[in-house]
Amino acid sequence: MSEELMTIREMCAEFDVTARTLRFYEAKELISPLREGQKRLFTKRDRARLKLILRGKRFGFSLEEIRQLLNMYDLGDQQQTQMLRTYELAQNRLAAMEAQAAELAEAIQELRDQIEWGKTILADRNISSE
Amino acid sequence: MSEELMTIREMCAEFDVTARTLRFYEAKELISPLREGQKRLFTKRDRARLKLILRGKRFGFSLEEIRQLLNMYDLGDQQQTQMLRTYELAQNRLAAMEAQAAELAEAIQELRDQIEWGKTILADRNISSE
DNA sequence: GTTAAAGCTTACGTCAACGTAAACTTACGT
DNA sequence: ACGTAAGTTTACGTTGACGTAAGCTTTAAC
16 A cells, blocks of 8 residues: 555455446546556545545435536636536535435434334333233 | 325326336335226325335335335234334334434535635635736 | 466446336226 | 227336456566
């Protein structure tokens, strides 16, 4: 592990993904490792992006959606027009995520109630069987 | 709309899904409409379950996962063994959902910061261009 | 010098969750 | 009587996100 650049195997170990997955993400332009001849060398930037990709996936975003989110993280070196567009996109995405979070919270509460109800029934049965 | 039983078209309209989807869910044993000859008639129970199915999908659960969650909602008429198993399943699912909610909250905060940062840059540019 | 490990490309396979088309069968309105 | 609208089954097609296998090169180790 040369601190800065990592081989594909090292990446696989660190992030628990297959080499196929990394090549696939490169083909989809989600990451862009350097080349030493044929071989891929993954930079710090690639690792940061991969982290975000995997998190995005856990949230149920498609790779295409994630690609757009990733662009949003590249704000620094953009033109103003592009920034405004990106900013707008971020707003929408944020609203969607907040909505999802709210709904998720609600469902969690319902599930909690359901479990509590199950508990009650179990308790009743235990009492009545003594 | 006979209040109690609904045709497939009525279901499609009410839940904004296709007939194919409803038949597909029946094949997967997520819903089980009555039959009047060949034709399906959807009950209140089917509608309640479909609601949960669609919500589950929004959370990114697979249909198989949703099927298990649905069984959880059928606690009432189960044996104790089955209930314990189901209860356990509910606990796991709840933990997973809470973890997801936490992670989501974190991501939302990061996104918010990112947007704030973008705003700052925009503001700076506006000032420096005057 | 050659074998093994790690890498590469190309390309077909797979699985979930439906879409879509074909070829019927009632049920209803005129 | 007849079209047409709503329903059905059967079955092949599609998209996203990779898995998997074949065949070739490069580097490290013995």
